[in-house]
Amino acid sequence: MPTDALFRRLQPASHHVRIEFEGTPLTVPAGVSLAAALLTHAVGPTRESAVNGRPGAAYCMMGVCFECLVEVDGQANGQACLITVEDGMRVRRQRGARQLLAGEADDE
Secondary structure (H helix, E strand, O other): OOHHHHOOOOOOOOOEEEEEEOOEEEEEEOOOEHHHHHHHOOOOOOEEOOOOOOEEOOOOOOOOOOOOEEEEOOEEEEEHHHOEOOOOOEEEEEEOOOOOOOOHHHHO
16 A cells, blocks of 8 residues: 555544534534544533543544544434534533433333
8 A cells, every 4th residue: 555545644524513512612623533623722621421420532543442532413422422513412421320211210
């Protein structure tokens, strides 16, 4: 494999979208992962551990570690590294354990 295929200069984004994180509007490059967009803006932790409240943020950037869990448009447990940003997206920190299915709490 030629080395120029491995090492190419990244081009600046030609298009941006607006998202909201914890009520703060952010302008981010279109087509990037939500985790990359949030890291670009240094928003800090994106979740709190359900076990001990420890803060967490994107770590592996490939969907293995679950450190980047966020709530997107009211839907909890989203892995920010696997979600592509979309214009108008509303993102919140994931705080503790969240129900996986609607109505699960009613069954207890």
